[in-house]
Amino acid sequence: LLPLVRWGGAFIMALGAAFHLWGMVHLGTNLTISISTRDGHTLITSGPYGWVRHPLYAGGMLESIGVCLLLSNMSVAIAAVCFWGLIAYRTGMEEERLSDAFGEAYQRYRARVGRFFPVGLPRRD
Numbered sequence: 001l002l003p004l005v006r007w008g009g010a011f012i013m014a015l016g017a018a019f020h021l022w023g024m025v026h027l028g029t030n031l032t033i034s035i036s037t038r039d040g041h042t043l044i045t046s047g048p049y050g051w052v053r054h055p056l057y058a059g060g061m062l063e064s065i066g067v068c069l070l071l072s073n074m075s076v077a078i079a080a081v082c083f084w085g086l087i088a089y090r091t092g093m094e095e096e097r098l099s100d101a102f103g104e105a106y107q108r109y110r111a112r113v114g115r116f117f118p119v120g121l122p123r124r125d
Helices: 003-029 055-073 072-111
Strands: none
Touching: 003 055, 055 072
16 A cells, blocks of 8 residues: 555656646746745736736645655645745735736636636636
């Protein structure tokens, strides 16, 4: 059973990495390391952003679940839970900035697309 769990973890980790990379590529020049927007940023709501509002973080969360299963280590699982808490905190601040920058358009987007988990099939604006 353990080898099957570990292979499952490797698969989940690869899915998370692919989703993370898709989000980075799709974000293009809007990608920043800070939680603030810059002049010229646009609101991206297509591609992985049609599934979840934060695909980079969602991909990272999937990757961490995969690593937990792959390594079968309680210390890694505790670190992953701490990571998820920090990401949830950071996205709260980030979403305030996005709401300030994009106003009503961001509020509509936020109402129909889940933060880290899809709430339905993606649709185009």
